[in-house]
Amino acid sequence: MSGVVLTGHGGFDKLEFRTDLPVPQPAKGEVLIRVAASAINNTDINTRIGWYSKAVRESTAEGGTSEDDDASWTGEALHFPRIQGADCCGHIVAVGEGVDPARIGERVIVKNLLHSYVTGPFACWTFGSECDGGFAQYAKAPAAETYAVNCDWTDAELASMPCAWSTAEGMLHRAGVKAGETVLITGASGGVGSAAVQLARRRGATVIGISSKAKADQVLALGASRVVARGANLVAELGADSVDVVIDIAAGPGFPELPEVLKRGGRYAVAGAIAGPIVELDVRNLYLKDLTFFGCTYYDDVVFENLVSYIERGEIRPNVGATYPLERIVEAQQEFLSKNTGGKIVLIIPQTL
Template identity: 40%
Template sequence: MGLPETMRAMRITRHGGPEVLEPAEVAVPVPQPGEVLVEVGAVALNNTDLWTREGAYGRPEDPEALSGWRGPLDFPRIQGADVSGRVAAVGADVDGGLLGRRVVVDPAIYDSEGPDAHPVGLMGSERDGGYAEFVTAQAGRVHDVTDSPLTGDQLATLPTAYGTALGMIERGRLREGETVLVSGASGGVGVALVQLARARGARVLAISSGSKIEAVREAGAHEVLDRAREIAGQVRAAAPEGIDVVLDVVAGDLVSEGLPLLREGGRWVVAGALGGYGVAFDVRRLYLHNAQLIGSAMHTPTHFGLLVDLAREAAFQPVVAATFPLEQAARAQEQLARRDHVGKIVLHP
């Protein structure tokens, strides 16, 4: 049976609120040489979707400018970085053995072909993504997970959240037996950090609040600290010898309050700014204790390969909070923005 000529998609034609997500009937993309066409089984949502839609990333010369992840967007744009599905067609120079295989897509656009390349673009922002029935991707970024026990929904949660989490853990050089503090632990990246740090053999302290505390504990945290109470005192009580690594997606005031909690040679890894991007701290806490403040944007190809290996073994169980049909992408994004869930939200094209 041949492929359809058109497909359903949800796309944005301008920056704005959830209302700018519009249904569209568009041509099924044709895989170019070196690319494959993936029939989307599931696509997970990320904060990146919200920030890209809103144009909230700013630019180096103008923090308030409307911008996608790495600059101005080309509209219309189909959102969605996190895709699992099956290979429906291959372009020239691509192994036909991939046809029909269950895959997960690395959504990063890298600055080079090397194993430690840096992501400088993202599917759903700098190229069309998975809020659609089909999406194209470079063949080298498509990973065969046919034998993974994880469901399609679980696999879709991996690329951005778990890729970002593993990038943070690798850049922070987290080792077995160390004590780690995870901020924003109920979100997609937060749950991924808890699960991956636990799988590495670390002692995991996580920050959450309210009804989500128990779910974060179930995800694998050894202790959960209540965000509604003063954090530093809770950390000192739970880890009197200090924290080896902080895995932080919140930033803001947490950085200035938390730096003194690091042990000698501690590492503070930042991959988000949910608490605010303006940060002030006592720089003496950094240099007098050989601490390191590390920025981490997503993952490298090497990190993603490690993540896929873990997924093939089902070394962790991604948490799916809710699912929506593709046409309800705006509703799904509204639920994501409320942050009253634990885990990941997934669309079904």
């Protein structure tokens, strides 16, 4: 089969498009998927460059890299070569022992955080990190974490959902966002941010997005009531103690203002640090305002199950910014890093060699 192999931590040269890869064989409890599309996510790039290492202090875009053993999101050394791709949309073409053959033919997406291979509190694998993922013509996954989805979306649209949307929904779930609350979302034009805008609106919250001025109209169209330009003084724009919840994907130099704009008893949820992982926190804001902070990676199964139900009921819509063929993955990641394109960037997987 054809696919893209990551040969180690480093630059784009570590990505190799090949046409001679073996087709994976589904083991007991697994299914084999003919992949139609897989989206680009920060975690793919962060893993490639080794950004998760504690030695890296720069933003993803600044290219902080590491080849240390702690350069994966788990802090444990990765095994190479690895087929990345946290997102997977396709059709089941074969099943392993113990899986109902009637599932063959289902159009599916794979839950990006897998619980089937590990046990323990907050234990999970990332599809495309601890096991091979969706950047290939075929991928295998646990049957229990491969979900049939009935909708009229394109493959690119459906592939844009698993990683970004489950991350966003997981943050809102952990923070307990409710109708009538005001939610501030950083990186609101990106994959996770744009998903969070729609999902927060779905819950009945008032959404304020932070994005570039060029993408403000996109964010408003997704359901935000207001957009604040990235880099603006949030306290001056919104006022201190003005929002109930912050959904943060960025961190970086703008972080110190986020606790300032939270109301007393407010909640802060974070699932990314694309603007930089090292921030300055005035701890007095944290304890004197009785704030609650949530670090969000792991999510309960109900988060993904709910996401599938939202799709099937037509309560959300995808935001695909661009598509590329799989063999142009380097161009796709360069465009992703440029932040010129709002929404998801999706790779279309060829069905023939």
